Amino acid sequence: MLEIRDLQISYGPIRAVKGISLTVRKGEIVSIIGSNGAGKTSTLMSIAGAVKPFSGRIIFNGEDITGQPAHKIMKKGLTLVPEGRRIFPYLTVMENLEMGAFIKKLSPSIIDEIFQLFPVLKERRKQVAGTLSGGEQQMLAIARALVSEPRLIMFDEPSLGLSPLMVTRIFSIIKKINSSGVTVLLVEQNARAALSLCHRAYVIEGGVIRLEGKGSELLNNKDLRRAYLGE
Template identity: 40%
Template sequence: MSPLLEVRGLRAGYDGSAVLQGVDVAVEEGTVLAVLGRNGVGKSTLVMSVIGLVRAYAGSVTFAGRDLTGARTDTIAAAGIALVPQGRRVFGPLTVEENLRIAVRRNRPGPWTLERIYEVLPRLKERRGNRGDQLSGGEQQMLAIGRALLTNPRLLLLDEPSDGLSPMVVAQVADVVRALRDDGITVLLVEQNVRLALGLADHVAVMVKGEIAWRTDPAGFRGDRERVRALMSVTGPQ
């Protein structure tokens, strides 16, 4: 069976400079792939390229058997890919419900409705009349996830979802991601928090200098401390 997302030989970057140096990566449907690596190796560029926000110079991005290389962002979103960006990027002057209703107007047919978002993320229902800039970091992250889910994606791109959050809120985000995986949503997770990533991932890909240097599973990652240290300058979790 073909993977849901398949990236082959992808070179992409900014202003004519390639950050990705021929990335090959695949994500099987219904799984979580965690992309790990030091800062600046191209992890965020990878997800931004998949969603069409960074130009691909070479290679291909195939989703559900469809070539989306070079497609417009709205075309990619309509195909069933959604991004939860680093930093959340909620609309501060708009209320929680207004932020969500923007996504409702763009959604594909599917199970995710505003009512279901409020069931799965009840804090958003409690805060639905508050502006985005009145929310805590954790609440903004839940809002960003809820907004993405309302497009009814098959693939969710999560870019550093734990960034700036307390350990308690990180645990809540992890619970949400596990529930989404159990619900059949495929996840490509870019994350600096190694412990969080390994707790969620079915598969792990480590990036070095714009390339995938190692593919393994969480057990393999934990069991090869020397390689982890060489690639990431960390010892990894116990």
């Protein structure tokens, strides 16, 4: 469904991503793990059309989308829930969801589905988003991405700054979204949770892929356990 071929990303003289190739098949949850500055966010941003790659190809559903603008990529069914949530703090929950639907009209059936997945957002739909808890803001960021009815949804560090209980809830929501037929590409620092959830994973270090495999296999990999699980 998504194929990245030899992706390189530069910021001026800095080469942040140095030739990454990866695939995400329809229906999968694929995770990318790696330490700070490894190039995870840059990779997702370039897939979403927010950062132009220096070289390489991004193929989505057989179509080359490399360098296309973000709104076009979103219309094709590929959406990013960005690092740090980026909700509109002074708008209400409902207004934030409407902003997510800027490419199409917000249909009542999508809103129903979203409120079923996130009952707390239904209760708080008239509340200003900046006054939600961190976990609720993350739910809103996910809900806003779902409004565009993606076929592939990318998450950048969805568990960042959340309590362990909330991390469990967010991961179970990601699983539910995937079970409903949406393919998932998940970037996470929480390696244990990501590897337990995903079908396959890639480990990025310094802008290149160091390891790849099934989540369950990587969880048992000695080097990975030492580097990412503190063992």
